Amino acid sequence: MGPSYPNGHSTDPAIAEPNFPVQRPTGKKWKPKCLFSFSRLNLNACKGSIFQQENGQYTKAGRFYGKLHESCLNLDDSGICSALKQFESEMGLIMMNLKSIWLFILFFSAVSALSSHSALAADNTVAAITSMDGTVHLNRSSGENRIAIGFRLKPGDILETGADGSLGLVFDDDTRLSIGPDSRLEIEAFVFDPGESEFSFIVRLFKGTAVYVSGLIAKMSTKATKFITPTASIGIRGTRFAVHVEEIKS
Amino acid sequence: MDILAYRQWPHRSAVCFVHRRAQAWLIFCTFFAAIFFVGCSPTKSVVVLLPDAEGRVGDLRVCSSKGEIELDKAYQSVAFDPQSKSGPSTSSMQKQEFVNRFGDALAAEPEMTSRIDFFTLYYQTDSVELTPDSSRSMDAVIASLKQVDVLGLYVIGHADRLGSKRYNRKLSQKRAVAMKNLLVAGGVPSDRIRVSFLGETDPQIETDDEVQEPLNRRVRIVVKRQIETSD
Numbered sequence: 001m002g003p004s005y006p007n008g009h010s011t012d013p014a015i016a017e018p019n020f021p022v023q024r025p026t027g028k029k030w031k032p033k034c035l036f037s038f039s040r041l042n043l044n045a046c047k048g049s050i051f052q053q054e055n056g057q058y059t060k061a062g063r064f065y066g067k068l069h070e071s072c073l074n075l076d077d078s079g080i081c082s083a084l085k086q087f088e089s090e091m092g093l094i095m096m097n098l099k100s101i102w103l104f105i106l107f108f109s110a111v112s113a114l115s116s117h118s119a120l121a122a123d124n125t126v127a128a129i130t131s132m133d134g135t136v137h138l139n140r141s142s143g144e145n146r147i148a149i150g151f152r153l154k155p156g157d158i159l160e161t162g163a164d165g166s167l168g169l170v171f172d173d174d175t176r177l178s179i180g181p182d183s184r185l186e187i188e189a190f191v192f193d194p195g196e197s198e199f200s201f202i203v204r205l206f207k208g209t210a211v212y213v214s215g216l217i218a219k220m221s222t223k224a225t226k227f228i229t230p231t232a233s234i235g236i237r238g239t240r241f242a243v244h245v246e247e248i249k250s
Numbered sequence: 251m252d253i254l255a256y257r258q259w260p261h262r263s264a265v266c267f268v269h270r271r272a273q274a275w276l277i278f279c280t281f282f283a284a285i286f287f288v289g290c291s292p293t294k295s296v297v298v299l300l301p302d303a304e305g306r307v308g309d310l311r312v313c314s315s316k317g318e319i320e321l322d323k324a325y326q327s328v329a330f331d332p333q334s335k336s337g338p339s340t341s342s343m344q345k346q347e348f349v350n351r352f353g354d355a356l357a358a359e360p361e362m363t364s365r366i367d368f369f370t371l372y373y374q375t376d377s378v379e380l381t382p383d384s385s386r387s388m389d390a391v392i393a394s395l396k397q398v399d400v401l402g403l404y405v406i407g408h409a410d411r412l413g414s415k416r417y418n419r420k421l422s423q424k425r426a427v428a429m430k431n432l433l434v435a436g437g438v439p440s441d442r443i444r445v446s447f448l449g450e451t452d453p454q455i456e457t458d459d460e461v462q463e464p465l466n467r468r469v470r471i472v473v474k475r476q477i478e479t480s481d
Contacts, residue, residue: 131360166358168358169360174474176360178355178359179358194404195446199446207293209354209355211300211352211356211358213302213362214308216402216404219472220404220470220472221406223451229293229295229330231295231315231332232295232297232314232330234297235310235312235313236308236310237309237310237311239302239308239309239310240299240302241299241310241321242298242348242352243296243297243298244298244351244352245293247292247293248291248292
């Protein structure tokens with residue numbers, strides 16, 4: 001679980017001496033920060049700063065984001081690479097101290113996230129395709145992209161149509177949506193749970209045309225419904241409308 | 251393993267640079283989703299309000315960085331162009347332009363098999379008692395809800411912002427349950443009714459906290475009805 005960390009500069013013969021000294025400057029300036037990415041549930045998303053000594057002055061030489069062991073890729077100056085190695089080993093030590101606590105938290109958040117996820121995973125589809133014409137493409141993170149009439153869509157799905165394409169879909173709350181040619185639309189969120197009083201409908205049109213007819217959610221909770229374009233956000237109080245996102249020809 | 255990884259690190263290469271930029275960009279996007287669009291070619295959004303299948307026209311509130319606009323007439327439209335200097339203004343879209351823009355999307359519109367309408371009934375302050383006006387209209391509401399075309403019934407309770415959030419959540423729940431009981435007593439089958447409540451979070455009229463607003467003390471009944479097909 002998670003990457004392994006160097007045991008520290010002195011005990012690891014593999015770590016070369018940096019070609020310029022990187023030391024912890026006095027004062028509070030030098031604060032390596034390590035952020036764990038809870039969404040990814042691993043330990044390797046970190047960020048920090050590297051300081052460089054010049055004429056007795058410490059200046060910020062670089063920042064890094066990403067995995068500890070690949071963080072060199074993200075440095076401003078590749079000259080810092082070897083310095084980073086030491087930085088890393090220090091980070092390793094810091095991490096070791098924090099690791100036990102974080103692992104504990106991570107373990108429980110992972111367990112709870114996975115269990116709630118698997119409960120939902122049974123069927124988290126929210127809309128069905130009712131018509132299709134021409135080139136239509138589904139962009140789904142799991143890679144599944146063969147669609148047909150009756151195919152069920154999930155939040156996070158992105159639909160794209162070609163120059164000859166169009167598509168119609170009906171959500172589980174009876175919201176109806178259709179998109180015209182050269183369009184790109186994302187179902188960002190959809191929650192219709194009257195028992196828990198939870199409602200949410202967020203759709204984003206990146207380009208092209210769409211026609212929307214409101215369903216139950218828009219009538220039940222005006223605040224829950226949002227139709228977003230790159231330049232506007234439409235709040236819906238139960239109605240039918242059309243949106244066109246067009247590129248500006250300069 | 252670590253040593254190997256270390257030796258493979260590209261030093262001062264173009265790949266390194268691109269990768270770093272890409273990753274920084276990604277992080278930026280995650281935290282500031284709005285910035286995402288700056289990188290894309292500029293777009294303009296045109297919104298047109300349409301009448302629904304029964305000819306009813308609702309209303310829309312369209313927000314952008316340049317202000318907020320309400321649409322409430324059929325074929326009224328507004329354009330949001332980030333490059334225009336003046337703020338957005340409404341105009342009436344001509345039929346030809348409308349068909350040119352939306353013809354294909356309109357042709358793909360799913361057929362209507364059901365329609366949704368609603369009733370709103372108002373309550374007295376801090377109470378599950380209807381106002382006299384709303385009380386008088388209950389008979390008509392119940393008669394309408396007993397019609398055969400009803401497919402589903404949703405009762406949603408609301409409260410105004412006088413009192414704490416938690417208290418108002420409870421109050422809106424009590425109102426919704428009281429309404430369900432009224433409907434059931436009037437002969438509406440109870441298994442058709444779903445009860446929800448939103449407290450003070452979804453007002454009809456926006457107010458400051460601790461403000462009384464009779465129009466926010468309400469229960470809405472949302473009805474899904476079958477559309478009779480002519481064929």
